[in-house]
Amino acid sequence: MSTPHKTITYSLRVEFGDCDPAGIVWFPNFFRWIDAASRNFFIQCGVPPWREIEKETGIVGTPIVDTKARFMKTASYGDELQIDVHVPEWRRKSFVQRYHCRRGDTPIMECEEVRIFGGRREDGSWYAFEVPERIRRLCE
Amino acid sequence: MSTPHKTITYSLRVEFGDCDPAGIVWFPNFFRWIDAASRNFFIQCGVPPWREIEKETGIVGTPIVDTKARFMKTASYGDELQIDVHVPEWRRKSFVQRYHCRRGDTPIMECEEVRIFGGRREDGSWYAFEVPERIRRLCE
Amino acid sequence: MSTPHKTITYSLRVEFGDCDPAGIVWFPNFFRWIDAASRNFFIQCGVPPWREIEKETGIVGTPIVDTKARFMKTASYGDELQIDVHVPEWRRKSFVQRYHCRRGDTPIMECEEVRIFGGRREDGSWYAFEVPERIRRLCE
Amino acid sequence: MSTPHKTITYSLRVEFGDCDPAGIVWFPNFFRWIDAASRNFFIQCGVPPWREIEKETGIVGTPIVDTKARFMKTASYGDELQIDVHVPEWRRKSFVQRYHCRRGDTPIMECEEVRIFGGRREDGSWYAFEVPERIRRLCE
Numbered sequence: 001m002s003t004p005h006k007t008i009t010y011s012l013r014v015e016f017g018d019c020d021p022a023g024i025v026w027f028p029n030f031f032r033w034i035d036a037a038s039r040n041f042f043i044q045c046g047v048p049p050w051r052e053i054e055k056e057t058g059i060v061g062t063p064i065v066d067t068k069a070r071f072m073k074t075a076s077y078g079d080e081l082q083i084d085v086h087v088p089e090w091r092r093k094s095f096v097q098r099y100h101c102r103r104g105d106t107p108i109m110e111c112e113e114v115r116i117f118g119g120r121r122e123d124g125s126w127y128a129f130e131v132p133e134r135i136r137r138l139c140e
Numbered sequence: 141m142s143t144p145h146k147t148i149t150y151s152l153r154v155e156f157g158d159c160d161p162a163g164i165v166w167f168p169n170f171f172r173w174i175d176a177a178s179r180n181f182f183i184q185c186g187v188p189p190w191r192e193i194e195k196e197t198g199i200v201g202t203p204i205v206d207t208k209a210r211f212m213k214t215a216s217y218g219d220e221l222q223i224d225v226h227v228p229e230w231r232r233k234s235f236v237q238r239y240h241c242r243r244g245d246t247p248i249m250e251c252e253e254v255r256i257f258g259g260r261r262e263d264g265s266w267y268a269f270e271v272p273e274r275i276r277r278l279c280e
Numbered sequence: 281m282s283t284p285h286k287t288i289t290y291s292l293r294v295e296f297g298d299c300d301p302a303g304i305v306w307f308p309n310f311f312r313w314i315d316a317a318s319r320n321f322f323i324q325c326g327v328p329p330w331r332e333i334e335k336e337t338g339i340v341g342t343p344i345v346d347t348k349a350r351f352m353k354t355a356s357y358g359d360e361l362q363i364d365v366h367v368p369e370w371r372r373k374s375f376v377q378r379y380h381c382r383r384g385d386t387p388i389m390e391c392e393e394v395r396i397f398g399g400r401r402e403d404g405s406w407y408a409f410e411v412p413e414r415i416r417r418l419c420e
Numbered sequence: 421m422s423t424p425h426k427t428i429t430y431s432l433r434v435e436f437g438d439c440d441p442a443g444i445v446w447f448p449n450f451f452r453w454i455d456a457a458s459r460n461f462f463i464q465c466g467v468p469p470w471r472e473i474e475k476e477t478g479i480v481g482t483p484i485v486d487t488k489a490r491f492m493k494t495a496s497y498g499d500e501l502q503i504d505v506h507v508p509e510w511r512r513k514s515f516v517q518r519y520h521c522r523r524g525d526t527p528i529m530e531c532e533e534v535r536i537f538g539g540r541r542e543d544g545s546w547y548a549f550e551v552p553e554r555i556r557r558l559c560e
Contacts, residue, residue: 015316016330016341017446021191021497022200022258023331026437027207028171035168036295039357049358050296051161051303060162061296067167068208074266077319077441078329118162126214155456156470156481157306161357163471166297176435179497189498190436191443201436217301217459218469301471302480302538307487308455311448331441340442347447348488354546398442406494 005086006139008044010037014079024074031067034099034111037083038062041097045139059129062115065094069111079103090136093128145226146279148184150177154219164214171207174239174251177223178202181237185279199269202255205234209251219243230276233268285366286419288324290317294359304354311347314379314391317363318342321377325419339409342395345374349391359383370416373408425506426559428464430457434499444494451487454519454531457503458482461517465559479549482535485514489531499523510556513548 012033020026039050042062047053050061075081082102089096099111116128117135152173160166179190182202187193190201215221222242229236239251256268257275292313300306319330322342327333330341355361362382369376379391396408397415432453440446459470462482467473470481495501502522509516519531536548537555 015312016319017312017315017440017448019441020201020437021439021441021443022203022260023441024203026175027204028168028175028437031168031171032295032297035166035297039296043358051356061160063162063164063214064167064211066208066210068206070206071204074203076331078323120162155452156459157300157308157452157455159301160297161299161301161303163301168297172435172437175437179436183498191496216471218463300481302483302540304483306455307484308448308451311451315446315448341440343442343444343494344447344491346488346490348486350486351484354483356544400442404496 005088006045007084007086008037008041010040010083010085012036012081012083014075014077014081016077019077024076027071030069030071030101030109030111033081033083033101034069034113037085037099038097038113038115041085041087042135042139047135047138057129057132058119059117059132060120061118063118063126065114065116067111067113069109071109072107073103073109075103075108081108087139090131090140093130095131145228146185147224147226148177148181150180150223150225152176152221152223154215154217154221156217159217164216167211170209170211170241170249170251173221173223173241174209174253177225177239178237178253178255181225181227182275182279187275187278197269197272198259199257199272200260201258203258203266205254205256207251207253209249211249212247213243213249215243215248221248227279230271230280233270235271285368286325287364287366288317288321290320290363290365292316292361292363294355294357294361296357299357304356307351310349310351310381310389310391313361313363313381314349314393317365317379318377318393318395321365321367322415322419327415327418337409337412338399339397339412340400341398343398343406345394345396347391347393349389351389352387353383353389355383355388361388367419370411370420373410375411425508426465427504427506428457428461430460430503430505432456432501432503434495434497434501436497439497444496447491450489450491450521450529450531453501453503453521454489454533457505457519458517458533458535461505461507462555462559467555467558477549477552478539479537479552480540481538483538483546485534485536487531487533489529491529492527493523493529495523495528501528507559510551510560513550515551 018029084100094116101109158169224240234256237253241249298309364380374396381389438449504520514536517533521529
């Protein structure tokens with residue numbers, strides 16, 4: 001029996017400048033919104049902003065490891081879109097974050113990412129923290 | 141025995157504003173460059189700009205159907221990046237486009253997309269053209 | 281005695297990716313929001329989307345002629361900003377649009393633009409329409 | 421008799437995604453390029469990247485105080501643009517930076533900014549450094 005995952009919805013309006021000469025959303029903008037929806041998920045779950053988290057834990061953000069996305073329908077300026085976000089899987093040092101972007105009931109795109117809680121070494125290189133128990137519990 | 145695919149390299153410099161508060165490229169910008177590298181591939185292969193193609197064929201551009209990407213190393217402002225682009229597979233009504241983004245010999249990210257040659261109906265909806273023989277031959 | 285101008289407020293939240301390595305909004309993003317606030321002004325005043333206006337009148341949008349902006353305070357991710365928009369001056373073939381961007385009562389930036397109602401000739405060049413009486417009346 | 425100012429030219433190609441549904445460059449992208457041209461000016465004059473400057477001096481970047489811009493001609497994807505940059509005026513705690521953006525000999529837009537060399541206090545607020553003699557001499 002599966003427990004439902006906590007789901008947070010991020011809303012946005014497509015702007016004129018988000019669209020390309022074909023009159024539809026230029027696809028990199030979807031990733032802009034996906035990233036905003038990712039951060040919003042943590043904020044709505046009660047996780048403090050990264051700039052505060054960093055002071056306590058050294059975590060600087062949630063850099064992306066990989067992503068895959070499918071584009072089902074186009075969208076254009078004036079459209080109101082919703083992105084439903086949840087974390088279907090927590091691993092030891094990474095997590096999966098999933099996004100369903102829709103216009104009302106019409107699926108527009110969907111996306112699944114692997115991200116880490118990232119920290120930086122003195123030399124500028126990055127490493128993955130173990131998923132903090134406290135954050136995980138807030139987001140499940 | 142496989143024939144090597146035509147490969148076109150797109151170069152770019154990472155700018156200050158492409159980076160986020162963690163000091164590294166904000167990942168949606170990679171998709172901005174991927175899209176530029178995609179169009180550059182066609183231009184360098186001798187395919188005219190979409191606004192000219194449209195007049196002859198009705199093709200408005202190459203909207204994306206799906207994409208997956210893997211991020212191996214971070215990049216920051218001042219970095220010179222190269223993106224090697226080729227089309228490993230032509231299907232009847234779509235094609236696969238593959239990208240290797242590197243800083244010199246260091247792999248930064250890689251991406252594989254499915255795209256179509258898209259046209260628009262009167263009602264604004266999109267459809268996929270059969271891959272034009274002429275374009276395919278220029279790009280193989 | 282001056283009549284107060286119709287003022288429409290556009291709200292936005294600053295995202296992580298809107299900020300640069302110094303941790304503050306990268307200034308070109310303010311112009312992204314200004315443009316969204318400009319279009320929102322017309323929509324809220326009852327002017328239809330440009331894609332509908334175009335069919336009736338040939339007006340394709342409101343391209344910018346010049347702009348000046350002053351940046352008073354920085355903003356960062358998580359901030360909720362408001363942009364108050366009005367049109368202080370209507371000319372024969374252009375208009376002035378003014379923006380006050382604030383975080384609550386704290387002024388963040390302000391901007392004043394001249395824009396036209398633009399149309400396109402067959403050869404791709406642009407021209408300015410006389411300000412349509414109907415649009416002007418909706419926005420005063 | 422005036423001494424000519426050191427002028428550095430920044431080149432760029434307009435991409436499909438830089439253009440809006442009217443088929444022309446969406447104007448906030450000009451400010452993206454202006455900012456890149458600003459930083460490129462300092463780099464070409466021999467000023468180290470901000471992340472290195474910061475370690476020695478505390479200067480984090482050159483935040484913008486105000487800007488004004490005029491748009492003369494539109495540009496579209498495929499266009500190669502050049503931006504000529506110089507600093508016409510050094511003040512005690514700020515400087516003026518001027519930009520002429522052109523397509524070959526055709527003026528596209530021009531822009532004049534006031535910027536500071538910015539540092540940050542513990543509380544996150546910003547302040548302006550006196551213009552460092554060393555940087556000024558490299559850029560004159």
